[in-house]
Amino acid sequence: METQANGEPDKEEVHRVEPDEVPKNCEPGASCESMLVAFGSIEEIVEQEMDSSFAEKNVPGSTTSTISEIQDGIQECAVNSEDEGESLTEDIPAVKIVEAENVEVSTQEEPSTPPERECWSSMEWRSKRKHIFILSKAGKPVYTRHGSEDKLATIFGVMQALVSFVETNQGDVIRSIHAGDSHFVFLVKDHVILVSVSKTGESVPQLVLQLMYVYNQIVSVLTKTQLTRIYEQRRNYDLRRLLAGAERLLDSLLDLTEREPAFLLGAIRCLPLASTVRDQISNTISSMCSKIKNLVFAILLANNQLITLVRMKKYVIHPLDLHLIFNLVNSSESFKTAESWTPICLPKFDASGYLHGHVSYLSDDCQACLLLLTVDRDAFFTLSEAKQKISERLRRNNCLEAINVSVSSEGLMMDQVGVPEVRHFLYKAISTAQFTSPALEVPYHTSENAERLMSQYQALHHRLHSSSRPLKLLFYQLETDAMLGWITSGFELYVTFEPLVTKLNAINAVNKLLRWMKKEEDRLFSLNAPTF
Numbered sequence: 014m015e016t017q018a019n020g021e022p023d024k025e026e027v028h029r030v031e032p033d034e035v036p037k038n039c040e041p042g043a044s045c046e047s048m049l050v051a052f053g054s055i056e057e058i059v060e061q062e063m064d065s066s067f068a069e070k071n072v073p074g075s076t077t078s079t080i081s082e083i084q085d086g087i088q089e090c091a092v093n094s095e096d097e098g099e100s101l102t103e104d105i106p107a108v109k110i111v112e113a114e115n116v117e118v119s120t121q122e123e124p125s126t127p128p129e130r131e132c133w134s135s136m137e138w139r140s141k142r143k144h145i146f147i148l149s150k151a152g153k154p155v156y157t158r159h160g161s162e163d164k165l166a167t168i169f170g171v172m173q174a175l176v177s178f179v180e181t182n183q184g185d186v187i188r189s190i191h192a193g194d195s196h197f198v199f200l201v202k203d204h205v206i207l208v209s210v211s212k213t214g215e216s217v218p219q220l221v222l223q224l225m226y227v228y229n230q231i232v233s234v235l236t237k238t239q240l241t242r243i244y245e246q247r248r249n250y251d252l253r254r255l256l257a258g259a260e261r262l263l264d265s266l267l268d269l270t271e272r273e274p275a276f277l278l279g280a281i282r283c284l285p286l287a288s289t290v291r292d293q294i295s296n297t298i299s300s301m302c303s304k305i306k307n308l309v310f311a312i313l314l315a316n317n318q319l320i321t322l323v324r325m326k327k328y329v330i331h332p333l334d335l336h337l338i339f340n341l342v343n344s345s346e347s348f349k350t351a352e353s354w355t356p357i358c359l360p361k362f363d364a365s366g367y368l369h370g371h372v373s374y375l376s377d378d379c380q381a382c383l384l385l386l387t388v389d390r391d392a393f394f395t396l397s398e399a400k401q402k403i404s405e406r407l408r409r410n411n412c413l414e415a416i417n418v419s420v421s422s423e424g425l426m427m428d429q430v431g432v433p434e435v436r437h438f439l440y441k442a443i444s445t446a447q448f449t450s451p452a453l454e455v456p457y458h459t460s461e462n463a464e465r466l467m468s469q470y471q472a473l474h475h476r477l478h479s480s481s482r483p484l485k486l487l488f489y490q491l492e493t494d495a496m497l498g499w500i501t502s503g504f505e506l507y508v509t510f511e512p513l514v515t516k517l518n519a520i521n522a523v524n525k526l527l528r529w530m531k532k533e534e535d536r537l538f539s540l541n542a543p544t545f
Contacts (some may be wrong), residue, residue: 331361
């Protein structure tokens with residue numbers, strides 16, 4: 014796509030695509046061959062989509078680290094070898110998963126419905142549009158999104174048999190099965206198998222992404238070290254014993270993946286705050302924690318939105334890990350009543366061990382939750398004292414009040430943007446892995462229309478990020494909406510218009526929206542990367 018001198022798209026160069034038309038050029042005058050990416054497994058493609066660490070591009074020379082590296086690099090964080098119990102932060106060899114090309118089986122026949130099986134005869138269970146199953150390589154049930162694992166044991170056995178058959182007889186890894194409008198998507202890991210059965214119209218990579226989040230949630234609870242150790246010692250172990258109580262985390266995570274664009278975009282939403290207030294909060298946390306040894310991350314969030322993140326120098330945190338932290342706070346009411354000391358494994362940071370987290374809300378009258386993550390298992394009282402000092406100073410500086418005002422507001426509204434042609438949008442800043450979007454207003458205020466809007470964003474995102482023929486710009490019109498997607502080196506933008514908008518008006522509206530975003534980015538995003 015050609016651009017004008019001011020960086021805006023040329024009105025005559027936008028590629029318009031009707032709903033049933035397959036675009037033949039990624040850009041006017043450019044061949045699609047130049048846009049092809051290397052083929053790989055679905056998991057590899059999804060991993061690449063998710064592999065942009067939070068604020069990493071703002072930190073020259075930053076590297077991904079492990080807990081053991083931090084412990085080796087800081088003398089004071091060495092764990093007493095005389096402590097009881099076996100350390101879960103010890104190094105283990107990386108487990109390599111051999112993956113082959115996709116194996117897809119298509120059939121138009123409906124699966125048979127044995128009348129004696131209660132699981133199939135339950136109309137409530139069968140009416141669900143999406144199911145998630147987790148089982149061990151031995152076929153032991155671990156988790157089901159709907160229904161009872163015990164009553165679905167036969168189905169778990171069929172899934173294990175499919176994976177085993179393809180792996181043993183064909184030397185391949187099953188990826189997906191397509192039957193009518195149903196997609197059966199498999200994610201085969203070292204010791205567990207995750208399956209998504211969906212009629213929602215989501216693409217296979219998007220379903221794989223959701224399964225990867227579910228798998229990482231399990232790793233966050235157990236660590237990969239412990240998961241490997243368990244199944245090496247007992248192949249038929251019932252993992253539900255260790256995951257008892259963690260079902261709420263999995264349920265909450267799956268709810269979020271279905272309605273929150275953050276997971277689709279691989280980005281974090283920030284709480285809108287004046288840049289001076291956000292900087293004051295960051296500086297307060299940094300100054301109060303600068304002398305605390307072994308503190309790796311300090312994360313302040315509210316209402317599933319990031320307020321600020323302060324980190325140890327050289328270390329960054331991945332959006333996937335932040336999503337798991339948000340889910341933990343969102344699904345745990347106990348954090349609101351008392352200070353908690355909990356082990357937290359961040360799979361992208363270090364899947365082999367735990368960080369120890371001091372989790373508490375700043376005060377009874379503030380909805381902001383502060384997490385202080387350290388490698389020191391004996392730092393609870395030190396971090397508790399630091400939290401009190403942080404809370405007191407933020408109150409004196411009226412920062413708590415500013416947080417409460419922002420949380421209690423309706424959020425970003427389209428009338429604040431001042432672009433009436435735009436109904437809704439998603440904007441992701443690539444360099445910081447942060448995004449923003451307005452609240453759902455008419456006509457998307459109902460659950461049905463909100464779900465439809467999310468499905469349209471998923472379809473647009475999938476088409477732009479197609480592994481075989483990606484696009485940078487796409488505009489098409491449906492009966493209910495017109496959609497425009499635009500990807501550049503600096504941002505991703507997905508915009509919804511009324512269905513009869515013209516191409517010219519859509520382009521002018523996008524340019525107005527981008528100018529407004531540039532003016533408001535200090536308030537909508539956390540642009541600094543403060544350190545201890």
